[in-house]
Amino acid sequence: xxxxxxxxxxxxxxxxxxxxxxxxxxxxxxxxxxxxxxxxxxxxxxxxxxxxxxxxxxxxxxxxxxxxxxxxxxxxxxxxxxxxxxxxxxxxxxxxxxxxxxxxxxxxxxxxxxxxxxxxxxxxxxxxxxxxxxxxxxxxxxxxx
Amino acid sequence: xxxxxxxxxxxxxxxxxxxxxxxxxxxxxxxxxxxxxxxxxxxxxxxxxxxxxxxxxxxxxxxxxxxxxxxxxxxxxxxxxxxxxxxxxxxxxxxxxxxxxxxxxxxxxxxxxxxxxxxxxxxxxxxxxxxxxxxxxxxxxxxxx
DNA sequence: TCGGGCACGCAAAAACGTTGCGTCAGCGGG
DNA sequence: CCCGCTGACGCAACGTTTTTGCGTGCCCGA
Numbered sequence: 400x401x402x403x404x405x406x407x408x409x410x411x412x413x414x415x416x417x418x419x420x421x422x423x424x425x426x427x428x429x430x431x432x433x434x435x436x437x438x439x440x441x442x443x444x445x446x447x448x449x450x451x452x453x454x455x456x457x458x459x460x461x462x463x464x465x466x467x468x469x470x471x472x473x474x475x476x477x478x479x480x481x482x483x484x485x486x487x488x489x490x491x492x493x494x495x496x497x498x499x500x501x502x503x504x505x506x507x508x509x510x511x512x513x514x515x516x517x518x519x520x521x522x523x524x525x526x527x528x529x530x531x532x533x534x535x536x537x538x539x540x541x542x543x544x
Numbered sequence: 545x546x547x548x549x550x551x552x553x554x555x556x557x558x559x560x561x562x563x564x565x566x567x568x569x570x571x572x573x574x575x576x577x578x579x580x581x582x583x584x585x586x587x588x589x590x591x592x593x594x595x596x597x598x599x600x601x602x603x604x605x606x607x608x609x610x611x612x613x614x615x616x617x618x619x620x621x622x623x624x625x626x627x628x629x630x631x632x633x634x635x636x637x638x639x640x641x642x643x644x645x646x647x648x649x650x651x652x653x654x655x656x657x658x659x660x661x662x663x664x665x666x667x668x669x670x671x672x673x674x675x676x677x678x679x680x681x682x683x684x685x686x687x688x689x
Numbered sequence: 690t691c692g693g694g695c696a697c698g699c700a701a702a703a704a705c706g707t708t709g710c711g712t713c714a715g716c717g718g719g
Numbered sequence: 720c721c722c723g724c725t726g727a728c729g730c731a732a733c734g735t736t737t738t739t740g741c742g743t744g745c746c747c748g749a
Contacts, residue, residue, distance in 0.1 A: 416598040422737070456595065499687045504683060539645060
């Protein structure tokens with residue numbers, strides 16, 4: 400992972416907002432030729448600084464109107480519960496993000512569903528009937544600020 | 545917002561993982577010509593189903609090695625605090641996401657900083673010395689599962 | 690002072706995105 | 720029953736963008 404210079408950082412800032420910009424436009428904005436921009440982006444992709452280029456979808460449009468944050472504590476004295484829990488989390492497509500955290504909780508899980516009932520079903524399977532889970536708390540999301 | 549058919553959904557699934565795929569390749573995968581794919585994507589962009597196409601960066605590579613989840617309660621009896629708080633949150637570039645939630649807390653804020661001290665500075669300004677904030681809790685992120 | 694490595698710009702070539710046109714299927718009204 | 724309308728499609732021509740090879744200049748270490 401080589402060091403990033405100022406031009407790299409400006410390019411990253413630009414493509415992190417809009418990855419569909421032509422190289423010529425990026426070049427104009429940072430003062431570089433299209434081919435120089437291209438070589439930098441290729442290098443940044445290869446070195447893993449740019450992980451992916453993805454389309455951001457409107458959750459509502461694809462029938463995922465509800466977002467919920469769940470805070471989870473595992474039963475503390477069994478380490479193999481950790482692997483079991485993360486495995487289940489990873490296998491669940493409704494899970495958008497899962498943070499392993501310090502503090503009062505062990506995990507914070509962001510879950511996207513069509514409606515509250517969809518969340519209830521997932522929470523039942525993932526938390527309520529899960530022997531690895533000691534306690535959990537549901538924080539339905541009103542809005543993303 | 546028109547209805548999505550099966551081809552739309554398959555295209556969305558593909559571009560939500562990799563938005564840099566050529567139209568020809570997408571067409572091959574769903575059984576459509578490049579121009580038909582293009583027209584569908586244009587429509588999906590115009591109708592807001594596709595919000596943006598962005599590059600996903602490695603936080604570590606851009607000097608944002610630490611992620612923290614903060615749970616926040618505002619002082620409950622003053623509604624103008626809500627606007628003040630969301631305004632401050634929006635103005636803070638280190639805030640990756642902010643959920644307005646129901647349940648035991650009012651907000652869940654995901655914050656990205658270089659290190660713990662960076663978080664401390666932001667938390668001090670945003671939460672500790674903020675009259676709108678009644679109490680808050682810090683959950684440093686070990687890892688993203 | 691002299692090479693070697695590296696990033697650059699330029700230009701040609703290949704790939705890709707875009708658009709106009711003709712076709713066809715589905716549908717509602719005459 | 721048939722006609723015309725609408726909407727989506729494929730094809731092909733066109734314009735733009737990406738890609739690649741090459742020559743130049745700069746910086747650094749010998």
